[in-house]
Amino acid sequence: MVVVGLTGGIGSGKTTILEYFKTLGIPVYIADVEAKALMNRSKIIKRKLIDLFGEEAYKNNRLNKPYLSSKIFNNRELLSKMNAIVHPKVASHFKRWLKKQNADYVIKEAAIIFENQLQNQYDFIITVVADEDLRIQRVINRDQTTAEKVKSVIKNQLLDAEKVKMSDFVIINNDLDDAKKQAVKVHKKILQKIKS
CATH class of the missing domain: 3.40.50.300 (P-loop containing nucleotide triphosphate hydrolases)
Incomplete structure (x- = not known):
């Protein structure tokens, strides 16, 4: 493919x-959309993000986007740590999605x-x-x-x-x-x- x-x-x-x-x-696969969905769905990602950012990373069991954005906005180190948690999961999700597609x-x-x-x-x-x-x-x-x-x-x-x-x-x-x-x-x- x-x-x-x-x-x-x-x-x-x-x-x-x-x-x-x-x-x-x-x-079409939109990595950013899938990443956000996985950050809400995956228990492993959730646990690791709470370890990294603290309990405030989630609010009412949903990703606290404004809080995370404020944390990573000018902090490249935190951003790359978050990416290291999320990107591999998105990559394997994409591979599974790809297998189901039938197009040129x-x-x-x-x-x-x-x-x-x-x-x-x-x-x-x-x-x-x-x-x-x-x-x-x-x-x-x-x-x-x-x-x-x-x-x-x-x-x-x-x-x-x-x-x-x-x-x-x-x-x-x-x-x-x-x-x-x-x-x-x-x-x-x-x-x-x-x-x-």
């Missing part, structure tokens, strides 16, 4: 592009493919990019946050130009209709590469 990675910075519109690939019949290829969305040097896990990589002002506005609208907070996240992510250099395909998502047309072209190219 061909696995295509899809990545891009915060507010680039990865989810929108993924939804469009779904309409083309491509199974699947897309696995992960925001930090290049940051974590995971590009060798994919046959092809699509990077979604958009103008920074637009990205900031999208995240402000989506998360009811501030431009400063969004900019600090962008600062912690690899520059789009760096991601583009390492990608097989790029979708510029400043205009939705145009981005959809680009997605169709990418889809066709991937199918061609698989068949050849």
Whole structure:
């Protein structure tokens, strides 16, 4: 099974592009969504996160996202310890999911493919990019946050130009209709590469 990675910075519109690939019949796995689900479901992850962050990591038996975000926001060491707990579980969940798929290829969305040097896990990589002002506005609208907070996240992510250099395909998502047309072209190219 061909696995295509899809990545891009915060507010680039990865989810929108993924939804469009779904309409083309491509199974989609969103690592971040599955990670959050596993953090709530898995007793092992829960126990390890409480050991790491304390009892406040969970509130009413649900992941306390604001608390965890505040803890890892400027603490790379804590972030990597949390990732070391969660990522292996997500990886094995993805393998099980992959076995159940029946398509020419699947897309696995992960925001930090290049940051974590995971590009060798994919046959092809699509990077979604958009103008920074637009990205900031999208995240402000989506998360009811501030431009400063969004900019600090962008600062912690690899520059789009760096991601583009390492990608097989790029979708510029400043205009939705145009981005959809680009997605169709990418889809066709991937199918061609698989068949050849």
